[in-house]
Amino acid sequence: MIELVNVTKSYNGIIKAVDQMNLTVPKGEIFGFLGPNGAGKTTTIKMITGITRPDHGEITINGKNIRSEALEAKRQFGYVPDSPDLFLRLKGLEYVSFMADIYEVPQEVRGKRILQLADRFDMKNALGDPIQSYSHGMRQKIMIMGALIHQPEVWILDEPLTGLDPKSSFTLKEMMREHADSGRSVFFSTHVLEVAEKLCDRVGIINKGKILFSGTFAELREHFQSDVSLESLFLELTKHE
């Protein structure tokens, strides 16, 4: 569960990237975070994960405050950043082991978990190679493996499907569903409306730092009393102020 209460972040003290945001991602749900470029999606995700500090407001992950109980809060989630070009000089397996060490994954289970993840993402043959030699999609997959190695309660994924091949994309979506169905939460940002429509239990639409809508698709249609496609609704919502 993720909770944001009155969260505000401005750059230079003038432009509000995120403005008085209130948002709850309950357990057992896949929550899709939608919005045009520069709407404040990545800033929000950076605040939730503790990369940037909000100017005002509180953020909790499974009840742990990301500022006052930072370490506990950070153990609750696994995060996949939007750019996977990290730790390029490490081998894939070294990176995943590094993450396992930092998150204190017990010796007995880590080998098995790594192999399971590698199997699902078809990465077994690449684990011994440096991440530098990976394609964009493979880098994305090794980042996902590193984020999930400690079996976090909450998944936070920034554009996780970009660059994945159809099979890996399908696998990840399947895993997200399994994770939510087991009573835990998935928070992910995307630009692909079809994916959001098919996968998410609820969506939040953000523009200019404000949540314009948060709820299910049925509620969205009800709200606008319209049967048009999600794409048309999204474009309509984010067109003006």
Next chain:
Amino acid sequence: MNKVLILTKMMMKNAEPAWRVEKGSGWKTALLLIVIALGVLPMIGSAVLVISELYDGLALIGQQGAILGFGVAMTSLVIFLFGILYVLSVFYYSKDVEHLLPMPLAPGHILGAKFTLALVYEYYTAVVFLGPLFITFGVKSGAGIMYYLLAILVFLVVPVLPLVLAALVVMLFMRFTNVKKYKERFRIIGGLIGIGIVVGFQALFQRQSSGSEFGMEQIQQMLLTQENGLLGFVTQLFPGSNLAALALIDSGTWGSLGYLFAFLFVAITGIAAFLYAGAYLYFSGVMGMSESVAKRKEIVDTAFAKLVQKRPAMLAYALKEWRMLWRTPAFLMNCTLSSILIPILMLIPLLSRRDSGEMISFIQTVMQKGSVAGMSIAIAFAAFLIMGAMNSTSVTAISREGQGFFTNKLLPMPYRDILLAKLFPGLVLSAVSMLLLLAEAVWFLQLSPGFIILAIVSGIPGLIFINMVGILVDLQLPKLRWSSEQEAIKQNLNPLFPLVLGLMAGGLVVLASFSLGTSMLGTALGIIVLFTLINIFLYRLVVTKGPGWLEQIEG
């Protein structure tokens, strides 16, 4: 030409100046300026002194112009050496290369823009050398405004030829090492050979200049006759330097303008040659820069089990840092290998002197006298400290992360532990330098076991001190926006701080032991107590204030 201008403008805007600090922190900028001044001013000051003394001596026989020729030639050599680094990082390892290659640009366009960018970097270097030279010469000779105008022109043109030469060397090298599988290995070996050549020169210079008193008169004699091999070689290598000097000597006359035009002509010819060669060499050297070797084979069970072995978080973090240091060529050359190479390279000037045997036995006799035994510990301490300060590992521990810095904030690991883990590689590497240097000293000077133990025990607090200073500096002024790994270290002014501080602290310790006349044991104890106290303070700073500073850094 237009495209070259557009590209140059784009690259200039994109390039981060080395002294960039975030807005609203005026004191950091001030501090940086002070450290630069502390590092550069003594150098400039002594240069001015030497130049004016040489001028007076040579003016007696009307040969003062030789100073200009010599100064320009030596500056050219320095610019050439820096140029090799700049060309590597700007032409090849810069991230924008992969974006430029798909554009409909001729090699000449990219090369023209990149050359201009590297040239701008070189002007920063050149001003430190040519500034004192031209101004002192101008003041001494009572030159008029024409001289200074010409001097500015000459200053702008001097770096061109050495940079062309550096670019040609690097382009040839990169072209013929662009061999798929062993590319990085080849290039590292090439770098080592390069260092070897530089050291060879230095040794040659030492050998020729040693053996007799090396005073002003010798330098004057050498300048006049050019009998020194190195000087002769440098002047031949940069044939323009004499033209530059001649253009300035009789400034204002038609003759001097003629020399200036000749100098300009040589520079333009150089650029033309560079562009011509670049058209053949550049693309075939730069393509596939970011390719990496992959086996795509499943890891065997035993290796797998070893790699997934559980480690404490701090150790895992330190190990990650260690691996990155060894596997990234720019970090390998500047941090890891340099800690091994510098102590070895320091030997060469000593060994290449003709009178090295006498020197060693002289040091041995002096050291056995009780009165200076304490000072020898202080000198050993200062040497270890400065050696530690010359290592850029801790002082770039945060800068090296670049755009990936944010990952530190995600990890469920106290910032304190991250900082301490980051100190680990620097400490190990400076300890390696210390032990190597000590081993050399033991080999040559037959040191007593007591001395060795005291030197090590008092050296360790010094290493801890200089590494903590490094990480504190990097916490304040991290350079995270770089476009090549080389830039994170070489175009980063942070290493200056520990260097200046190390020189000062080392100097003070030697001075104190000299004036107090303490015994060997007394000196060692004094150093240990003093630096342990300082270290406790710095450690408190790292673990109490450091985490807050780390959190404030936004990549």
